[in-house]
Amino acid sequence: MPTFPLRRDLGLLLLALSLFFVGLVVAGTFLFARLASPRIQADVQAADLALARAIAQETNIAMENSLAAVAELAGYDAVREMDVAGMESLFHTLMSARNDVNLVYRLDADGIMIYHYPPGPSSTVGVDFSFRQYYVDALERREPFLSAGRTSPTTAQAVATAVMPLWDEQSRFDGLVATNIRLEALSRSLQGIAQEYDTTQHFQMAIVDASGQIIASPAPELLLASAERILPRSVSSAIVAHQSGNLIADSPQGEETLYSYVPVTSVDWGVVVSRPTAVAFATPALFQRAALATMAVFLVGGALFWIGLARYIIWPLERLTNFSQSIGQNRPSPWGEQEALDRVARRPDQLGHLTRSMLRMQQSIEARLNELSTLLETSAAVVSTLDLSQVLDRILQQVERLLDVEMCAIYALDEKSGRFRIQASRGLASWYADHMVIDPSETDSVTMRTIRSGEAVQISDTETNPSFRLRRTKARAAGYRSVLAAPLRMPHAPPAALLIFRPDQHVFTPREVSLLTSFANHAAMAIENATLYQRSDMQLQEQTRRLEALIQSMQDGLIVENLQGEVIYANRRMEELTGCSAEEMHQQPVDEVMERLLARVEEREAAAAAIAAALAEPAGGRVEFAADLPEGRRYLRLRLFDVTDTGDQPLGRGRIVQDVTQRHEVDRMKSSLISTVSHELRTPLAAIKGYASTLLADDVQWDAASQREFLQVISDESDRLSVLVNDLLDMSRIEAGTLRLSQQPCELGELIGRAVRHAHPDPGPRLETSLPPDLPLVYVDPPRIVAVLRNLVENAAKYGGEEGPIRVRAFHENGAITVGVEDEGPGIPPEQSERIFESFYRGEYGLTRNQSGAGLGLTIAQGFVRAHGGDIWVEPRTKGACIRFTLPVQEG
16 A cells, blocks of 8 residues: 655654644744734723723712712701701711711702801801702702712812702702712822823823713813813713723824723713823734744744754664664664664663663563563462452462562551551561551651552661651561552552561662552452452341341331241331230241231131131232220231242242221211211202292292391301302312412401401300500411401300300410410310311310311311411310410511
């Protein structure tokens, strides 16, 4: 296959690459210069705009403070009542705190100066200032504002006035209070900023108001002058329009200038920073000239570099290539090539070093192959077992054989103590191996150094090495003087290191270091495999313990029998159900254990027959029965299942006893719901149907009073149906968690009145309401809380006796309103104080009175109260009943 000359000749290839690289750099430099210049100009514009923005922000803060100060003055009674003595104290305090204010004054509704501070040097008290524009503007405003710049007649200084209009409670204009802000103070701030820049930059700064006046400038003579003296008309228009940006335009003096302008948001001012474009864009021009010089230097340097590269690199590499080809072909190199190679080998640079290395490499190939063979043999011996102690012992045996040493050890992290200890050793004294401990913070330890660096570390002489000074005594006693350590890299095992010791001073050769490092890598894999095997066994035991804990914590009873019908496992719940311990049940016939459970069953014979029938079914079955347990009457379900192995071979049978009392209670509640709702719907429907049929009868003519009576009954029974349906809907929303509240501040007394008006039966004069006069507003959903109060009042009217009083009381405590509804009826038995809030539950005390109801009222009341974050409960009483609940108060 033909090849191009460039691919055959490294010299030509490097020449082409050099020319390409030089051309690429030159072209890149030129292109960069062309592209970077606009970017630098943009950065200059951004910097000037940032300076203008910073000045604008500082000015904005100062003006906002001035407006806030004058607004605060307007709140003092002395200012509003034009108390001169009081105003003198206030104005003096303000002048002391604000060095930019030179006058504070009060004008009355007609614009007459009432008082100003300081009173001198020339007083204008009594002077009419209604002709001032800021007075005219104050007649139309109610918020503080800033006037245009002007010269104060009182202080004869350039000022801008912060004005706060004053209005009385009948919205009549009552004058104004104002402060004069010295524009000289703003100008000094600009002077300070200008002094931070080199005068050669020719920075010019100014603050301009909406009327085109210069409000502040480092040049005092420009104060209150027209902005057209320093700005073109286009910049002034942009400031009036509250715009920000950069603009290059001719100055009024005819010089091209960069203008940067930013509005001051709190007032109709703008900040302008400008300087000549010749100064602003001097850096981009200098950058372009520097780029051209750089390209020229790079072209000359590239040519010189190629000449040196060819003489000192390319030609010697050609000779070295010929030598490597002769080594690869296993033949001696020609005589001329060998002489040239010797000259290259005598060079002190990298090429000389490379040539000498290649000569040494030829000599070491055979020795390296021998070492590799030995290393493979020792590695095979190490990985032949998974017992960790045997693995460590074999590693040390092979290290002794491989490196011809008599002392070696493996240091590993003891996870309990957090320190490194000798895990296995050979040739070391027992006292040293048992008591040698290394703390991870000992950074000068050879063990910690090799673990942290990940590389082999050696100490050729412990007597002279300064890092071994603290351990020198122990080294002498242990009988070693030189140490070589290699890390054992194990991601899934504790950090460890392999160390070999020699009794004499010894510099370990690169071959010995490489050999120990390679063997350490193989040994690390063997140790990690043994560690993972040991850890997996521990994890299996831990999983078994967790599974045991899980089964023991089950709420269902579990019993497992073998094929002979003997109990081999029973959990804690089964112990509770049968009344005997797991040890007593173990290896006992399962029928005897089940007899203990059936002894607590009401219909024992029927349950035993059902269980026998379920056992006869191939796929098992389930049986339900009631039992009297220590915790009370419970409904239990026995479920049978077969236990098989992974090959679907039978191992025994399991029995699970589940407590299904709650499901039975749900079924009872469903039946109660159907029965109650059917009765509660049938009664009003029968009344509506009866009276409607009576009104529709053609053979009887009823007078107007009777017709109205019949229609009133139909209306009342319809309302009763509506209340029942709404109760059922509210109950479903509460149970589903979809109840939504629309809370608002309300007076509790008004809610109680609404509840009483809708109560049936009407409590009438028996109702007594006691509310503190300072009771705060409650933050509730009014219809929901009215329903709660109505339900409690109706219950008190039904069950509290025909003449007994009904009291509604409330008090504020612990950030909530506690409301109580009391009666003097037979009361609520303590054992029913919690159950009365259950759905469809009605106590016996209610049934004896033949009172109607679905048993949902208190359940819904509890749901409404808890949705508001409150609670409802039965207050223990010796006579009568009292139900209390809490409501949140209005915040703030």
